Every structure is written in structure tokens, then in C-alpha cells.
Amino acid sequence: xxxxxxxxxxxxxxxxxxxxxxxxxxxxxxxxxxxxxxxxxxxxxxxxxxxxxxxxxxxxxxxxxxxxxxxxxxxxxxxxxxxxxxxxxxxxxxxxxxxxxxxxxxxxxxxxxxxxxxxxxxxxxxxxxxxxxxxxxxxxxxxxxxxxxxxxxxxxxxxxxxxxxxxxxxxxxxxxxxxxxxxxxxxxxxxxxxxxxxxxxxxxxxxxxxxxxxxxxxxxxxxxxxxxxxxxxxxxxxxxxxxxxxxxxxxxxxxxxxxxxxxxxxxxxxxxxxxxxxxxxxxxxxxxxxxxxxxxxxxxxxxxxxxxxxxxxxxxxxxxxxxxxxxxxxxxxxxxxxxxxxxxxxxxxxxxxxxxxxxxxxxxxxxxxxxxxxxxxxxxxxxxxxxxxxxxxxxxxxxxxxxxxxxxxxxxxxxxxxxxxxxxxxxxxxxxxxxxxxxxxxxxxxxxxxx
Numbered sequence: 453x454x455x456x457x458x459x460x461x462x463x464x465x466x467x468x469x470x471x472x473x474x475x476x477x478x479x480x481x482x483x484x485x486x487x488x489x490x491x492x493x494x495x496x497x498x499x500x501x502x503x504x505x506x507x508x509x510x511x512x513x514x515x516x517x518x519x520x521x522x523x524x525x526x527x528x529x530x531x532x533x534x535x536x537x538x539x540x541x542x543x544x545x546x547x548x549x550x551x552x553x554x555x556x557x558x559x560x561x562x563x564x565x566x567x568x569x570x571x572x573x574x575x576x577x578x579x580x581x582x583x584x585x586x587x588x589x590x591x592x593x594x595x596x597x598x599x600x601x602x603x604x605x606x607x608x609x610x611x612x613x614x615x616x617x618x619x620x621x622x623x624x625x626x627x628x629x630x631x632x633x634x635x636x637x638x639x640x641x642x643x644x645x646x647x648x649x650x651x652x653x654x655x656x657x658x659x660x661x662x663x664x665x666x667x668x669x670x671x672x673x674x675x676x677x678x679x680x681x682x683x684x685x686x687x688x689x690x691x692x693x694x695x696x697x698x699x700x701x702x703x704x705x706x707x708x709x710x711x712x713x714x715x716x717x718x719x720x721x722x723x724x725x726x727x728x729x730x731x732x733x734x735x736x737x738x739x740x741x742x743x744x745x746x747x748x749x750x751x752x753x754x755x756x757x758x759x760x761x762x763x764x765x766x767x768x769x770x771x772x773x774x775x776x777x778x779x780x781x782x783x784x785x786x787x788x789x790x791x792x793x794x795x796x797x798x799x800x801x802x803x804x805x806x807x808x809x810x811x812x813x814x815x816x817x818x819x820x821x822x823x824x825x826x827x828x829x830x831x832x833x834x835x836x837x838x839x840x841x842x843x844x845x846x847x848x849x850x851x852x853x854x855x856x857x858x859x860x861x862x863x864x865x866x867x868x869x870x871x872x873x874x875x876x877x878x879x880x881x882x883x884x885x886x887x888x889x890x891x892x893x894x895x896x897x898x899x900x901x902x903x
Contacts, residue, residue, distance in 0.1 A: 495522040501597040504545040529555040548587035564602030581619040581894035592625045639670045642730040643683035644723045652790040667703045668696040680785045686723035703732045706744040721754040733765040773800035777873035780818035825863035827852045842878030860895035872903035
């Protein structure tokens with residue numbers, strides 16, 4: 453009896469110890485779950501500005517929210533990281549914050565300096581410079597909006613002093629990185645060079661415009677003139693512009709009646725028409741331009757330009773396959789800008805593959821006096837045109853690539869401008885030497901480039 457009772461008591465103690473361990477494990481799991489949910493839904497309501505990435509341009513975009521954040525600094529930082537990891541749906545936003553990125557320590561030092569020690573997962577995929585820079589800017593700018601924070605210092609476990617993950621230099625950030633913020637949408641404006649060719653200036657216009665507003669702002673910027681003093685606008689001043697409307701695929705440009713008194717030479721007339729049509733048909737969904745005076749159709753404009761019918765890009769020769777439009781780089785006031793060269797064809801091209809191959813071959817052999825960042829001997833491995841979206845997917849092999857990120861952007865711009873001149877091509881997705889995300893110097897090519 454005693455033995456059975458002792459064994460029973462011993463057995464009872466074992467059951468109690470096992471049960472206590474189970475209770476302890478459950479308590480820890482519950483604490484973690486409560487802590488995680490608290491970061492997301494508990495705590496004090498705090499207005500913060502969270503910074504995400506525009507999914508297409510990779511610019512920083514500010515998104516003001518009221519988040520429920522704990523009082524402990526490290527939990528506040530963890531809560532911000534959790535929110536940054538998942539961008540709001542249906543807003544065209546993306547994030548560079550990886551899944552295994554966490555806050556280990558956070559201390560608010562005198563003077564409002566928030567010092568944060570972060571941790572990255574051991575199996576974290578290596579980042580290129582552009583992605584790492586975007587991650588750094590997302591974190592710093594978002595943490596600056598926390599109460600009492602006037603400066604942010606970041607460090608990552610195991611990384612050398614002065615670096616973030618691999619490439620980005622860390623410093624005490626005192627304010628929002630304005631240079632990374634989304635400043636609008638880019639448009640291509642066509643101005644006339646001294647040799648008579650059309651040269652592209654990239655200009656930024658506000659976001660959130662209607663199609664008609666965007667076309668009006670682009671036309672107005674074109675008539676205001678170029679930034680580079682060696683370029684000129686062949687169009688009259690903005691006081692002659694009454695308005696621009698877009699309906700369907702047609703942009704209608706309405707001039708004041710005083711435009712009929714202009715007296716241009718034949719070359720100036722052609723340049724004015726080309727600048728206007730090339731600029732407007734670069735806008736999404738616009739394929740033709742109609743010229744009006746005082747709200748009404750006219751038979752002629754600028755002297756001898758036939759305005760009775762809609763005007764098409766390069767007179768429809770691209771669609772007919774009787775011309776190629778290719779962009780080399782010309783030096784204008786110390787800058788390299790894309791210049792349009794039109795190559796007439798004696799016989800029309802048969803099929804997209806031939807047109808694409810010829811365009812890329814022309815890119816590698818620019819006209820005399822021009823340069824090209826697309827090397828001669830470039831090889832196409834695959835090319836697919838999606839008929840329903842107008843996206844051209846091209847995989848290229850290049851023997852040489854630019855030595856800095858700015859030049860990489862120019863190379864991609866040459867490809868974008870030239871290949872989206874092809875009929876029905878509205879955007880370009882490019883793969884270079886097997887890379888689908890970054891060029892070697894960090895320029896991001898992971899998103900499609902619109903016409």
C-alpha cells in the first residue's frame with residue numbers, strides 16, 4: 453500500500469511536472485501571439501507616415517495612417533516594420549522590406565536620436581544597391597514620424613560599421629529623404645536640335661491628372677520650350693493654346709485664331725507638326741492628333757500643314773513597316789540626350805521579329821557624331837509580344853555594360869524609346885544577361901517600362 457501510494461505520489465508529481473511544462477509552453481505561445489497582435493492592433497493610436505515604393509517607378513510614396521503602437525520603443529519599431537512589410541492593397545505600392553527583417557533593439561537617445569539595431573534572416577537573399585537603398589529609405593523615413601524622434605541611426609547585426617547591409621552608407625538621418633519621394637509622372641517632350649532632328653527631354657508632370665489634363669500639360673510644356681538652350685521649340689508660345697482634350701485614341705489640340713497669322717517656312721512647319729504629334733502620341737492610349745482652331749476643324753495650319761485629317765506618328769510609316777525609328781545619344785549642352793533617327797525602308801518589314809532585330813542592330817551602330825550605350829553585337833535570346841497588353845518581353849545578351857547607374861538608365865531609355873516605336877508595343881520588359889531585376893551598377897529593370 454505504501455509502495456503503491458508512494459508510486460502513486462511519484463507518478464502524480466511527474467504528471468504535475470509534465471502538465472506544468474505544457475502550461476509554460478502554452479503561456480509562451482500566448483505571450484508571443486498577444487505581443488504580435490498587440491503590435492498590429494493594440495497600443496496607443498499614433499499618426500505616422502509610412503513610406504512604400506511605387507510599384508512601377510520605385511519612387512518613395514508617403515502614406516499617412518493612424519497606427520496603434522505600443523509604448524516601448526523596440527515594439528514601436530517592430531510595429532512599423534510589420535506595417536511596411538505589407539503595402540496597402542490596390543494602390544500600386546510595393547515594399548523592399550524582406551520577411552526576415554526584425555527589430556532587435558531600439559533606444560531613444562538625448563536629442564531625439566532613435567538608435568535602432570536590426571536583424572536580418574540568415575537565409576536573406578542578397579540585395580543589389582538600388583533595393584538596399586530603397587529598404588534603408590523606407591525604414592528611416594517611416595521611423596522619423598514616430599513621436600519624439602528627430603533623427604534616426606540604423607545598424608544591422610554583423611555588418612561593418614558605416615554600412616547598412618552591404619552597399620549603403622549609414623548616417624544620422626535628420627529629415628525625410630526628399631530626393632527619393634515620388635514627384636510625379638515622366639513624359640517625353642520632343643524639341644528640335646540644330647541639325648533639325650527631334651531630341652527628347654524627359655519632363656516630370658503631376659500625378660493624378662486626367663488624360664486630357666495630362667495632354668494639355670504636356671503640350672503646354674512643349675510650347676514653353678526646352679531646358680537645354682541648344683534646343684528649340686518649333687511651336688508658338690502658350691498664349692496661342694486654348695486647350696487639349698483626349699477622346700478615345702485621339703488628342704485634339706485647340707489653338708487660338710491668331711495662330712492662322714503665323715508665317716513659317718516649310719521646314720519649320722514640318723518640325724512643329726512632328727514635335728506636337730511625337731509628344732502626344734507618346735502618351736498612353738493616344739495614337740493620333742487632330743488640330744483645331746477656335747474649336748473648329750481647319751484645312752491647313754502653320755502655313756501648309758494638312759489639318760483636315762488626324763495626324764499619325766511619323767505619318768503612319770511605322771505601322772506600315774516602311775520605316776524604323778531608333779534613338780541614339782547626342783550631346784546637348786553637356787548632357788547626352790536621345791535623338792530620333794528615322795530609317796526609311798525600300799520594302800516593308802514582314803513580322804515583328806524582323807523589326808525588333810533590325811531596331812536593336814541599328815542601336816548598336818549609331819549615326820556619325822552620335823553615341824550609343826547599346827553595344828554592337830548585342831544578341832537577342834527571346835522576344836515575345838503579348839497581343840492583349842502590348843507588352844514586349846525581350847531577353848538580351850550584351851558583351852559590355854555601362855560603368856555607372858546613370859549610364860545604365862540611359863541605355864534602358866534607348867531601348868524603351870526605340871522598341872516602343874514598334875506598332876502595338878506599349879511597354880517593354882527587358883532581361884539583360886539573365887538578370888530580371890537589376891543591372892550590375894544597381895539600376896532596377898524588374899518592372900515594365902511604359903511607352
